[in-house]
Amino acid sequence: MNRLFFRFFMLVMLSITAATFVIYFAFARLFGDPLEDIGRRQAAAQIFLLEHYVDEAPGDEWLTRLNNVREVSPVRYDLLPLADVRERLDAGQRADLERGAIVLDVSERALYRRVDLSGERYIGSNDDVLHAQNLPIDIGKELKMELLRFVIVAIALLVPIALWSRSHWRALQSLSRMADEFGAGKLSARAQLKRSEIVYPLAERINHMAGRIEELMAAQRSLLHSVSHELRTPIARLEFGLELLDARANDPDLSRRIAAMEGDLRELNDLVKELLDMSKLDSAGTLQRATVDLSALLRDCCATLPPSSQDITCRFGDGLGTIEVDARLLARVISNLLRNAQKYAAGRVVLAAERGPGGIEIAVDDDGPGIPEAERDKVFEPFYRLDRSRDRATGGFGLGLSIARKAVVLHGGTLRVETSTLGGARFVVRLPSSPETMK
Structure with a gap:
């Protein structure tokens, strides 16, 4: 401005x-x-x-x-x-x-x-x-006099222009702050301008647009939250009914069918949970920041992974120190990336982290088939899955990476995918060092 x-x-x-x-x-x-x-x-x-x-x-x-x-x-x-x-x-x-x-x-x-x-x-x-x-x-001497006349004319023009522009500048600053707050997730932000301001009609249109967006987002979150909660009740009933049916079934073929249905219900439960997580991330003010030991948090994420045949290696640079983040959300991000790497890795997964002058970089590498360059931005879209993941062997709903990116963006960071030196995919999380730059 x-x-x-x-x-x-x-x-x-x-x-x-x-x-x-x-x-x-x-x-x-x-x-x-x-x-x-x-x-x-x-x-x-x-x-x-x-x-x-x-x-x-x-x-x-x-x-x-x-x-x-x-x-x-x-x-x-x-x-x-x-x-x-x-x-x-x-x-x-x-x-x-x-x-x-x-x-x-x-x-x-x-x-x-x-x-x-x-x-x-x-x-x-x-x-x-x-x-x-x-x-x-x-x-x-005459040129100096002409220069003085020029300066006087310039001042005579610039002073009223400056006074006239000052109010517009303040009004545009107000619109800019409102846009920054709205873009940061504060959907209730509005521009407060006097009717006498020349940009008041523009501010009114922006406020109307912001109000409409807030209503739509609130309606979307409400619908998603309500549907997710309403789904849990019939899912719980089905689980209870299947347990009773399984206890009474003597036919092995029926038992297999019941087991498959229980697997489908578990998938539905996981989907509802992830939808609720998405709904929470879309709400403003969900971060509960606290100072945590980054190295300990990353090691805990590795320790909570399900058992697998892959070799999972941690490589942390010296002086990782502490960081002020929402520990639960950051742990969810790293766990999602590690589990995703486990699905596709042939034998190795590497979790690396280091602190640099521009912030903290956390990378998850695997030696799997990798992600085509044309698909690297799409994998962060909700419900988007590569063709090779559309089966029961890998599972997933295409929400894990989307949730991870939303959580990283809430912290003021970035999440991108690259080609790994191991031959597969490399997911890189960059976080600012100080909480001031996370806002």
Whole structure:
């Protein structure tokens, strides 16, 4: 937001500067060089003496009056041959000189003027040019004055613009904070602006949108929560009925069918549990942060894994230390990733963690078939499963990785999948070191 207004002020300043140059070149094109006009004003006294005192003298007194001016003026007056002066001037200046006009050289603080066009002053006066040097011309002073005018105009424009923009900036800051809070999961966040604010209509539309989203999310969570709880009652009844039926069944084939049905019920129970977990993660303020020993938490996750034939290795860097997180959620994330690796690993699973300057990185590697690059973002979508997992051997509902990513994002971190050095998949969790950056 600050950058937006900084760019706005820079645009105003550049516009004023560009306008100044456009005005200068336009006036130079239409009315002549402004610097020459400044020089003529500053040398007005010397030009007046030349035109109204020296030039008004009769022919036999012209040199006498010129010498009188030389004695009292700090300006140096010389007579130069017309041919030499022509070589010093450009075409436009030569034309002015030929018709008897005063030609001003601002950079040299000098002027040129033909003594006489007809030779009446003295013999050969039509071939002489009066050259005045050391004129009291100070362009630098005039440029400083112009710069001061420019600064005053810029301030006169920028101050009201700044006052006008300040209210808009504060209103946009309020909208920005509301958007940040809403994006962080605080769905009740709203922009509080006065009706007089110019962005009030926009804020009203954003608030209406936020309210609608909050209603939809609340309805979704309520439906998911209600359906999940309602499913548990018939599932519990079915489990109880199957236990009674199994106790009375003597037919081995019937027992196998009952066992398969019990497996289906367990899957339904697991699905309901994961749906409820998803619903809780979608609710704001679910994190219960506490300072935990990260190394101990990761080792506990490995210890609670179900027995398997894979070799599970832990590699932790020095100085892992503690971290302020929701220990239950983080343990759920790591357990989900480890169980997922167990499903697909051929023989090895590696859990590694290290603390770096950018935060903490936790990685789970396996030597399984890996995940195609085109599917790596999709595996975090709810209910998305790769083709090879759509059987009873691997099971799953496609919710574990989605729950893991939601939990990591709530902590202000990221979860991504890469290719492992073991040949399979590598899931990398990055968490910020401090809780301030987790918000």
